[in-house]
Amino acid sequence: LLETLDKDSNNHSNVTLIYTNRSQYAKTTKCNTDSSNDCWNREHLWPRSLGVGDSDTFKSFSDLFNLRASDASVNSDRSNKRFGSAANGTEHSEATDNFYNSTLWEPRDKMKGDIARSMFYMATRYEGDDSESDLEFNTIGDICTFLTWHLDDPVSQEEVERNNKTF
16 A cells, blocks of 8 residues: 555556665555565554554554555664654764654654644544554653654645545
């Protein structure tokens, strides 16, 4: 499904990767568990270890509003870091304009609002009802930071189209 949702609008054989903004061939460069090659995989914006769970039995695990195509090695480097301001941290060597430190990951400016809105959705949607995940903002980041990111990076046409396809 990410091949459709994150399809590169300029090259329909490719996906656009969330942190690098790189267009990558969708079919043969998708990787499973090996992230040592230059391949892409499924990024859980709200990491499994921070409440989403690690099984398809949890709806939050496979919720498409939380999943993005990502460079596998960058995804591995982000790991389960919370989102936040890491401007005094290290710029990622492959995903330039993304910064990180030992606990925080700050995405590039163009994706901050998209990610913030995904986090708002996830925290609102998953309240622990019916044996589902109970996702709380304090596990993934600071609500004020997400609000700022939302305001500073307005909804783009690409985000509208992706959300409509996801719906």
